[in-house]
Structure formats: C-alpha cells, structure tokens
Amino acid sequence: MIENRIFNFSAGPAVLPEDVLLQVRDNLLNYKNCGLGMMEMSHRGKEFTEIIQDTEATLRKLLSISDDYAVIFTTGGATNQFSMVAMNLLGGATGNYINTGVWSKKAIAEAKKFGEVHVAASSEGDSFSSIPTNIDLSNNAAYLHFTSNNTIFGTQFSAEPQAGSTPLICDASSDFLHKPLDVSKYGLIYAGAQKNLGPSGVTLVVIRKDLLERIPENLPIMMDYRTYVDGESLYNTPPTLPIYVVGEVLKWIDAQGGLVEMEKRNRNKAAVLYQAIDAGDFYRGTAQKGSRSVMNVTFRLASENLESLFLEKAKAAGFSGLKGHRSVGGIRASVYNAFPSQGVDALVEFMKEFESSNG
Structure with a gap:
C-alpha cells in the first residue's frame, strides 16, 4: 500500500x-x-x-x-x-x-x-x-x-x-x-x-x-x-x-478478472452513491435515472454556497476532485475502474454526516 x-x-x-x-x-x-x-x-x-x-x-x-x-x-x-x-x-x-x-x-x-x-x-x-x-x-x-x-x-x-x-x-x-x-x-x-x-x-x-x-x-x-x-x-x-x-x-x-469483474465493481460503486443521493431530498441527482452514468456521478445541493461548503469540508476530509465541471457546477464523483470501493463508502458516510450537520 x-x-x-x-x-x-x-x-x-x-x-x-x-x-x-x-x-x-x-x-x-x-x-x-x-x-x-x-x-x-x-x-x-x-x-x-x-x-x-x-x-x-x-x-x-x-x-x-x-x-x-x-x-x-x-x-x-x-x-x-x-x-x-x-x-x-x-x-x-x-x-x-x-x-x-x-x-x-x-x-x-x-x-x-x-x-x-x-x-x-x-x-x-x-x-x-x-x-x-x-x-x-x-x-x-x-x-x-x-x-x-x-x-x-x-x-x-x-x-x-x-x-x-x-x-x-x-x-x-x-x-x-x-x-x-x-x-x-x-x-x-x-x-x-x-x-x-x-x-x-x-x-x-x-x-x-x-x-x-x-x-x-x-x-x-x-x-x-x-x-x-x-x-x-x-x-x-x-x-x-x-x-x-x-x-x-x-x-x-x-x-482482476477482466471486464466482467470491472462491470460488477463499477455498477456496485455507482449504486451505492446513487442510493445515498436518492435517500432524501438533500442531494439531487442531475441525470435522469434511466440515463445515469456508472463512471461519473453528478449531483447538486440546495445552493451554490452549500456546495462550496461541501467541497471545502470534503477536501479537509481527504476527498479530492469532487468539484463539478466549471460549465455546470455542482458535485461530481468519478469512480472509474481503479477507484476503490472503500472510497465510495467513505464518501457516502461523509455525505450523511454533512447532511446531518447542514440539513
């Protein structure tokens, strides 16, 4: 490691x-x-x-x-x-x-x-x-x-x-x-x-x-x-x-098991994130459910100020690269093949804590 x-x-x-x-x-x-x-x-x-x-x-x-x-x-x-x-x-x-x-x-x-x-x-x-x-x-x-x-x-x-x-x-x-x-x-x-x-x-x-x-x-x-x-x-x-x-x-x-294994891991990672987004109304997914990406999970919060605070706290907690593209803003979690499932689990826990403190 x-x-x-x-x-x-x-x-x-x-x-x-x-x-x-x-x-x-x-x-x-x-x-x-x-x-x-x-x-x-x-x-x-x-x-x-x-x-x-x-x-x-x-x-x-x-x-x-x-x-x-x-x-x-x-x-x-x-x-x-x-x-x-x-x-x-x-x-x-x-x-x-x-x-x-x-x-x-x-x-x-x-x-x-x-x-x-x-x-x-x-x-x-x-x-x-x-x-x-x-x-x-x-x-x-x-x-x-x-x-x-x-x-x-x-x-x-x-x-x-x-x-x-x-x-x-x-x-x-x-x-x-x-x-x-x-x-x-x-x-x-x-x-x-x-x-x-x-x-x-x-x-x-x-x-x-x-x-x-x-x-x-x-x-x-x-x-x-x-x-x-x-x-x-x-x-x-x-x-x-x-x-x-x-x-x-x-x-x-x-x-690692080839592309069948990659697909299994990627779908599981994305599902965990989307479940956290859809669990309430604090986070809002930007893509329609039938078209959602398993590589780039995008979502918004209630205001840009709240998103800025989210990004600030996330960086302090050890999460990098979550800022959405400059043309659209928001939050984006990219979970490509090499991204570990532990990172997704950690982000979801952070999201829950942030909602509890700011909801």
Whole structure:
C-alpha cells in the first residue's frame, strides 16, 4: 500500500491502480533490469517493441478483437480524433452525430469543417440530462458518431445506438473497458487514456480495416489513420511511457478478472452513491435515472454556497476532485475502474454526516 493516499474523484487525469503505480515506479529507474529507465529507451529498441506489442495483445484479449480491426496508439486526445474521424471517413457523405453534451458538440463543430453533418439525435432540449432514444439517420450517412459516457452531465449509453449497416463510431474516452464490449458492432472506437486506461498523452483507436479504404489521399501524414496502421504506431516517436502504463493497466484489469469483474465493481460503486443521493431530498441527482452514468456521478445541493461548503469540508476530509465541471457546477464523483470501493463508502458516510450537520 502507498501511504498518505487520498481518495481521488477527479474526472481525468484520474486514479490509477496502486499495483500499477508501484510497478511503474520501479521500472522508471531500471526497466526489468535492462539498465535503462522506462523513459530513456528507444522506441525502436527490443524492449519497447515488446511493450507496445504486449499492450496491443492484452487489449485484443480483453475485448476479443478480431484481425478485421487494427489497434493503434495516437496522440492529441479525443479532441484530435474529432478532426481525424471526419477527415478520414466522411468521404463526401454525411456525418451523423448524436449530441449528448459538450464533447459531442465539439466533435460536431469539428466535423462541419470537413463536410456535411446531420444531428441524428440530441438531448440538448432537456439540458443533456438524458440519453436520446430516437435516432434519425440521414440519407447517405458516412457513419453514426456518439459519445458513450458524458463526464460533465453524468449520463451514459447503456447500449449502443442502432445504426443498421452504417458504421458506428464511438468516443469512449471516459468509459472504455468499464464493461465487456462487442467490438464487432463498431467501425471505430477511440479513447483518450487519462480516465480509465492510464495517464494522459496517448489515445487508443480501434478501427475496422475496411474503413481504411475510404481515406482520401493527401491528408497531413499524422492525421491519416493509415500512417499509424502501416507503421504499427511507430511512424514517429510515440508516447512511450503512457503506452507502457496503459499496458500495465490492461494487465491489471485482466488479473482482476477482466471486464466482467470491472462491470460488477463499477455498477456496485455507482449504486451505492446513487442510493445515498436518492435517500432524501438533500442531494439531487442531475441525470435522469434511466440515463445515469456508472463512471461519473453528478449531483447538486440546495445552493451554490452549500456546495462550496461541501467541497471545502470534503477536501479537509481527504476527498479530492469532487468539484463539478466549471460549465455546470455542482458535485461530481468519478469512480472509474481503479477507484476503490472503500472510497465510495467513505464518501457516502461523509455525505450523511454533512447532511446531518447542514440539513
């Protein structure tokens, strides 16, 4: 155990498994006794070649990813993927998007720079407190893009939207690997690592190989998915340390029992929090019950002054990262894969005590 650890509810960069942190600490100085620290080795050397190959292999194992899909490691986060998806895959057709909050709106705005965009569904009318169910695909749809989990508003898709034969594209940055996933339903999945996979600096992309045939010529070389696929994510120097840490997190997930176990733990943690929120009227959940996220639990108190006091007392009690996004305020508890259930139990006890003192 690492001493003096607080409970980190940050939405990202977020908590990492302690076992992984300890392993990384040791290998920062001397990776497997090879005489080099993890940050010092060449990305084309034997050691890192094994690391990136093992990381991909573990991801493929966890998700049963077939050879019909390529796994690549990019940079620039999900924000860069907003551009890359449209640049690579619109192909003169119409990009269809489901608008469920800030990040999907950013993806829509970026796609409009490169072609036609159709908003196939939106929950903006109810302040993004729910997940829309009626999808209206346009004619000549290039793809249907959705954000699986919305960190700011605390909503989450419980199942994939129905797109028929239209390729489904998912920004899974904040809930990737929180439960089993049927990759065969998707054309492309991307996820920034810094919430559920590892540190910031690397983005995982899983792309169906037949979609590579759509990519137009003469794209900027680092904005072309083929550059990463053909170069095995090594065309230029990749973020070696973040890729290594992601690999260790994937091994940790596998050792814990895989994605079935992750889903069980995550649902249990979220259920404990939502039960505490719903127990009375002192706390009020912001997401509609059928659309609630198991990753980011958002709620409000009666006033902003009371919320400020809650955050002040919570920090003093050893809870970090509970302040809601600056655009909406409130309280947000992010309980990703690595977040311990003990932290949820401790927060619930704090919530009860705070209500008793201030209700």
